Amino acid sequence: MTPDEFRRHGAELIEFIARYYETLSAGGGERRVLSEAEPGDVFNAVPPEAPEVGEDFAHVISEIDRVVMPGITHWQSPGFFGYFPASATFPAILGELLSAGLGVQGMLWQTSPACTELETRMLDWMGRAIGLPEAFLSEGDGGGVIQGTASEAALVAMVAARQRALDDRGVEETDRAALNGRLVAYASEQAHSSIVKAAMVCGIGRSNVRLVGTDGNLAMDAERLRAQVEEDARAGLIPFFVCATLGTTSTGAIDPLAEIVRIVRPTPSGGGGWVHVDGAYAGAALVCPEHRGMIEGVELADSFNFNPHKWLLVNFDCSCLWVRDRAALVNALSITPEYLRNTQSDAKAVIDYRDWQVPLGRRFRAMKLWFVMRHYGLEGLRAHIREHVRLAELFESWVRADDRFEMVAPRSLSLVCFRLKAGDGATRSLLEKVNATGEVFVTHTVIPFAGGGGEPVYAIRFAVGAVTVTEADVARAWEIITAHAT
Amino acid sequence: MTPDEFRRHGAELIEFIARYYETLSAGGGERRVLSEAEPGDVFNAVPPEAPEVGEDFAHVISEIDRVVMPGITHWQSPGFFGYFPASATFPAILGELLSAGLGVQGMLWQTSPACTELETRMLDWMGRAIGLPEAFLSEGDGGGVIQGTASEAALVAMVAARQRALDDRGVEETDRAALNGRLVAYASEQAHSSIVKAAMVCGIGRSNVRLVGTDGNLAMDAERLRAQVEEDARAGLIPFFVCATLGTTSTGAIDPLAEIVRIVRPTPSGGGGWVHVDGAYAGAALVCPEHRGMIEGVELADSFNFNPHKWLLVNFDCSCLWVRDRAALVNALSITPEYLRNTQSDAKAVIDYRDWQVPLGRRFRAMKLWFVMRHYGLEGLRAHIREHVRLAELFESWVRADDRFEMVAPRSLSLVCFRLKAGDGATRSLLEKVNATGEVFVTHTVIPFAGGGGEPVYAIRFAVGAVTVTEADVARAWEIITAHAT
Numbered sequence: 001m002t003p004d005e006f007r008r009h010g011a012e013l014i015e016f017i018a019r020y021y022e023t024l025s026a027g028g029g030e031r032r033v034l035s036e037a038e039p040g041d042v043f044n045a046v047p048p049e050a051p052e053v054g055e056d057f058a059h060v061i062s063e064i065d066r067v068v069m070p071g072i073t074h075w076q077s078p079g080f081f082g083y084f085p086a087s088a089t090f091p092a093i094l095g096e097l098l099s100a101g102l103g104v105q106g107m108l109w110q111t112s113p114a115c116t117e118l119e120t121r122m123l124d125w126m127g128r129a130i131g132l133p134e135a136f137l138s139e140g141d142g143g144g145v146i147q148g149t150a151s152e153a154a155l156v157a158m159v160a161a162r163q164r165a166l167d168d169r170g171v172e173e174t175d176r177a178a179l180n181g182r183l184v185a186y187a188s189e190q191a192h193s194s195i196v197k198a199a200m201v202c203g204i205g206r207s208n209v210r211l212v213g214t215d216g217n218l219a220m221d222a223e224r225l226r227a228q229v230e231e232d233a234r235a236g237l238i239p240f241f242v243c244a245t246l247g248t249t250s251t252g253a254i255d256p257l258a259e260i261v262r263i264v265r266p267t268p269s270g271g272g273g274w275v276h277v278d279g280a281y282a283g284a285a286l287v288c289p290e291h292r293g294m295i296e297g298v299e300l301a302d303s304f305n306f307n308p309h310k311w312l313l314v315n316f317d318c319s320c321l322w323v324r325d326r327a328a329l330v331n332a333l334s335i336t337p338e339y340l341r342n343t344q345s346d347a348k349a350v351i352d353y354r355d356w357q358v359p360l361g362r363r364f365r366a367m368k369l370w371f372v373m374r375h376y377g378l379e380g381l382r383a384h385i386r387e388h389v390r391l392a393e394l395f396e397s398w399v400r401a402d403d404r405f406e407m408v409a410p411r412s413l414s415l416v417c418f419r420l421k422a423g424d425g426a427t428r429s430l431l432e433k434v435n436a437t438g439e440v441f442v443t444h445t446v447i448p449f450a451g452g453g454g455e456p457v458y459a460i461r462f463a464v465g466a467v468t469v470t471e472a473d474v475a476r477a478w479e480i481i482t483a484h485a486t
Numbered sequence: 487m488t489p490d491e492f493r494r495h496g497a498e499l500i501e502f503i504a505r506y507y508e509t510l511s512a513g514g515g516e517r518r519v520l521s522e523a524e525p526g527d528v529f530n531a532v533p534p535e536a537p538e539v540g541e542d543f544a545h546v547i548s549e550i551d552r553v554v555m556p557g558i559t560h561w562q563s564p565g566f567f568g569y570f571p572a573s574a575t576f577p578a579i580l581g582e583l584l585s586a587g588l589g590v591q592g593m594l595w596q597t598s599p600a601c602t603e604l605e606t607r608m609l610d611w612m613g614r615a616i617g618l619p620e621a622f623l624s625e626g627d628g629g630g631v632i633q634g635t636a637s638e639a640a641l642v643a644m645v646a647a648r649q650r651a652l653d654d655r656g657v658e659e660t661d662r663a664a665l666n667g668r669l670v671a672y673a674s675e676q677a678h679s680s681i682v683k684a685a686m687v688c689g690i691g692r693s694n695v696r697l698v699g700t701d702g703n704l705a706m707d708a709e710r711l712r713a714q715v716e717e718d719a720r721a722g723l724i725p726f727f728v729c730a731t732l733g734t735t736s737t738g739a740i741d742p743l744a745e746i747v748r749i750v751r752p753t754p755s756g757g758g759g760w761v762h763v764d765g766a767y768a769g770a771a772l773v774c775p776e777h778r779g780m781i782e783g784v785e786l787a788d789s790f791n792f793n794p795h796k797w798l799l800v801n802f803d804c805s806c807l808w809v810r811d812r813a814a815l816v817n818a819l820s821i822t823p824e825y826l827r828n829t830q831s832d833a834k835a836v837i838d839y840r841d842w843q844v845p846l847g848r849r850f851r852a853m854k855l856w857f858v859m860r861h862y863g864l865e866g867l868r869a870h871i872r873e874h875v876r877l878a879e880l881f882e883s884w885v886r887a888d889d890r891f892e893m894v895a896p897r898s899l900s901l902v903c904f905r906l907k908a909g910d911g912a913t914r915s916l917l918e919k920v921n922a923t924g925e926v927f928v929t930h931t932v933i934p935f936a937g938g939g940g941e942p943v944y945a946i947r948f949a950v951g952a953v954t955v956t957e958a959d960v961a962r963a964w965e966i967i968t969a970h971a972t
Contacts, residue, residue: 001575001576001577001861003504003505003507003508003576004504005576006500006503006504006507006576006579006580007500007501007504009576009580010496010497010500010503010504010580010583011496011497011500013580013583013584013587014492014493014496014497014500014583015493016584016587017492017496017583017584017587017588018489018490018492018493018496019489020587020588021489021492022489034596035598035599035600037599037600037603039595039599039830039835039836040603041599041603042599042600042603042604042607043603043604043606043607046604046607046856048607048610048611048614049611049614050611050612050614050615050859050860050863050864051859051860051863051864052863052864052865053863053865053866054860054861054862054863054865054866055860055861055863057577057857057860057861060856060857060860060861064584067600067604068588068600068604068853069600070600071598071599071600071601071603071604072588072590072598072600072601073590073596073597073598073599074590075589075590075591075597075598076588076589083591083597083825086589086590086591086847087589088586088587088588088589089487090487090489090491090492090495090496091487091543092586093492093583093586093587093589094492094495094496094499096582096583096586097496097499097500097503097579097582097583097586098499098502098503098550100574100578100579100582100583100801101499101502101503101506101574101579102503102506102554102558102562102574103561103562103572103573103574103579103801103802104558104559104560104561104572105561105569105572105802109525110520110521110559111559111561111569112521112557112558112559112561113521113523113525113527113528113557113559114521114523114528114553114554114555114556114557114558115557115558117523117526117527117528117529117557118528118529118532118553118554118557120529121528121529121532121534124534125534125535125536126536128534128535128536129536148634148845148847149845149846149847150846151844151845151846151847152844152845155687155844159686159687162689173691173692173693174691174693175667176691176693177666177667177669177689177690177691177693177694178664178665178666178667178668179664179667180663180664180666180667180689181661181662181663181664181665181666182664183663192823193821193822193823193826193846194846196821197819197821197844200645200818200819200821201641201645201687201688201819201844202687202688202689203648203663203666203688203689203690204663204689205659205660205662205663206659207659207660207662207663208663249823249825250824250825309847315586315589316589316591316847316849317845317847317849332686333683333686333687335679335682335683335686336679337678337679337735338736338930338931338932339569339735339736339929339930339931339947340679344525349525350525358637358638358641358683358687358844359634359635359637359638359803360635360636360637360679360680361572361634361635361637361795361802361803363802363803367554370532370546371543371546373536373537374536374537374540374541374543374546375487375540375541375543375546376540377536377537377538377539377540377541378536378537378538379538379539379540380539380540443825444824444825445824445825446824461825
């Protein structure tokens with residue numbers, strides 16, 4: 001493909017995307033949010049073998065509508081209220097385009113200094129924007145890095161925590177692997193599955209993760225954490241890692257970080273456990289000072305993570321991880337073969353982000369952050385969050401005003417969890433009917449319900465977050481929900 | 487940003503990228519391949535805080551040249567012969583653009599069936615294109631998945647191998663973590679650092695990786711592997727994972743896969759060890775039947791990985807991993823919280839790729855493969871590989887014809903490793919002078935040299951791989967090298 005052909009096909013795809021958003025915003029009417037594809041539909045729309053001879057690219061583009069679009073669930077639709085949002089915005093899409101166009105590999109500083117240094121600066125920008133202490137920024141001993149997902153952030157934090165715990169205890173390299181059986185990690189019962197998955201991957205295993213009970217708001221019960229940590233330490237185990245969740249996936253519950261850090265640092269066993277803060281969803285709200293109560297105590301945490309790709313206008317993937325002591329991360333993940341050595345790295349004059357993550361290679365993801373933060377400005381980011389919180393408050397008020405419904409957990413930021421008082425069967429059936437309309441898409445969870453004596457109940461999660469959503473969309477969603485509730 | 491503003495700025499960025507490639511191809515002359523930025527240059531070109539108020543996007547675009555470009559090392563330049571290539575092509579860039587534009591999240595089949603099913607089909611396409619046995623394709627018990635990097639592929643293969651080894655031995659969940667101390671992994675001394683890193687991350691640790699000695703071609707010595715596996719098994723350890731490298735990073739050496747699989751399956755301890763094939767670089771050459779000798783025996787391997795984002799025209803990231811038994815991967819990585827449950831997944835009617843990887847979320851990366859394979863066709867992919875191999879052969883012939891130089895390892899596909907007979911100091915100095923011209927960029931390695939009695943020597947790696955490279959570029963590189971050698 002020549003540059004001129006690229007100009008032409010590029011224009012076609014830019015037009016395709018622009019029109020896509022125009023149709024999505026047209027009352028959501030033109031497209032069903034949830035794909036109606038059946039298993040195998042897309043697979044079978046594509047022949048079993050690659051073409052022997054190259055095809056006309058205009059023809060390939062023309063097939064997107066036939067092959068791909070019927071299998072798309074429209075995350076960017078104003079009718080999408082499922083899971084957490086995966087916000088895409090035009091500036092972010094353009095950042096991704098430019099990053100792909102430059103085609104640089106940011107594994108080392110030397111392999112494109114801009115890829116590393118713009119990232120360091122953007123993580124400082126974002127860290128300041130959300131009110132992180134200076135200790136987490138690059139000019140001290142800390143710093144930030146873009147990971148692909150919160151799962152990867154949790155994994156590298158856990159691996160760094162293990163390294164530090166064993167370093168502190170002077171354990172020989174050859175004795176370390178067997179000690180995985182004595183390392184214990186903690187998270188709330190409501191924490192994201194990625195914490196248990198990180199334990200499975202890093203080798204301490206599921207059975208060494210303690211899922212600590214929660215309070216009536218489904219946030220971690222700090223006293224139960226304290227008791228469990230003390231019990232494990234007395235049993236000769238090593239409490240080495242605690243994940244505090246800001247905004248659980250089920251209900252957006254906020255763990256009491258200030259209490260958690262006091263319990264964990266130092267642990268009864270002497271060494272300080274590592275406190276990782278998983279703010280994957282709720283961290284975005286920290287751009288607004290009125291939501292910063294949830295990070296009280298963060299100055300004693302070791303790592304902090306949130307995903308701009310969820311609710312802060314940057315398209316997937318962009319998961320920001322900050323650490324207070326970057327050496328702890330690098331000690332756990334660095335390994336330098338000869339073919340990667342170079343003057344600047346040897347002199348330790350630069351950051352090599354490959355030592356902050358599992359992969360070696362990396363894309364130029366900072367470009368998206370640069371485009372998004374400059375386009376919106378901090379004012380724009382705050383306005384975005386506040387509008388979604390306002391819409392969720394409005395939705396909550398409608399739920400509370402309707403006798404057929406009840407909240408099953410406190411609203412958290414832009415997430416409302418509710419159910420029909422008629423019970424699980426009725427609520428599940430309502431969700432199915434609502435999603436079947438195609439106009440809106442909501443997802444569910446099952447959680448202990450204070451109003452039901454702590455028994456698990458089926459609840460609908462209504463997560464406001466699509467970039468294009470308006471009050472009219474939320475009102476229409478409520479109209480559909482109430483229409484099917486009767 | 488409105489759709490119309492996106493159309494305008496999209497056109498500006500498409501034009502920026504098209505012109506970028508035009509300048510790169512203009513004899514490489516307009517840009518220095520290796521960035522001349524000093525540490526801090528880019529960081530300091532960006533203010534310390536994000537703007538309070540959003541900026542004009544045209545102004546942001548206008549700053550790319552000032553802020554970003556001086557810090558770019560031009561991987562797509564026809565003068566780039568360093569590391570391994572990171573090929574970007576126009577069809578792949580457009581695939582990335584469309585993927586970002588659709589903004590879907592492919593963690594579950596349900597969250598966009600097209601994202602999952604096009605990926606399954608593309609991995610079948612690519613698997614057939616490189617001659618993998620049907621057992622690795624989706625219609626049997628195997629299948630393929632796109633990982634971000636070969637490092638992540640190695641990690642999930644190692645985690646799956648551990649799970650299978652402990653399942654086969656009936657080890658209780660609570661006893662597993664401590665057993666990390668008895669698990670042993672194997673790779674050649676020349677294997678990529680990602681294998682040791684995977685061991686560090688997954689908790690078996692560096693000291694449980696055996697780096698097996700190599701033969702005169704720097705490929706794994708299968709007899710030494712056999713002896714080591716037997717010794718470890720006699721010592722009560724569990725040989726559970728072997729990585730066979732096709733195309734080592736230093737010299738492109740090809741491990742003897744057919745012998746390795748015979749040694750490892752079954753292991754002397756009874757259970758079958760997991761054989762992972764790391765063809766990150768060389769796997770691309772398998773699109774040409776004449777290079778398929780290197781995968782003799784692959785039908786007995788458990789996992790196979792190569793990176794189209796290196797040498798097969800797909801921009802980073804796109805690392806293809808195939809497994810012969812997808813259940814082994816899913817058993818090791820699956821965990822299903824309530825909020826991710828859905829009808830199709832519960833019925834096991836579909837693939838949920840989150841269970842094939844560490845992250846939960848995932849981008850629609852199959853789009854790039856679909857665009858690239860249709861645009862080039864299999865003929866085009868083969869022609870691309872053959873031309874680069876031809877250019878490397880030509881370069882090799884020039885090295886061999888010049889008395890001042892010697893090859894330090896056999897040429898492997900498009901990679902030539904050579905040095906000045908005058909020794910390490912002279913060779914290092916030559917590399918520095920060549921890179922200082924700005925016209926070409928080469929990297930180095932240090933390897934045991936058969937011609938020097940197995941002593942480590944410093945060598946220049948010349949990796950042909952830029953999509954835009956021509957015979958004239960290779961000839962010009964040789965001209966520069968020889969000019970500075972005198």
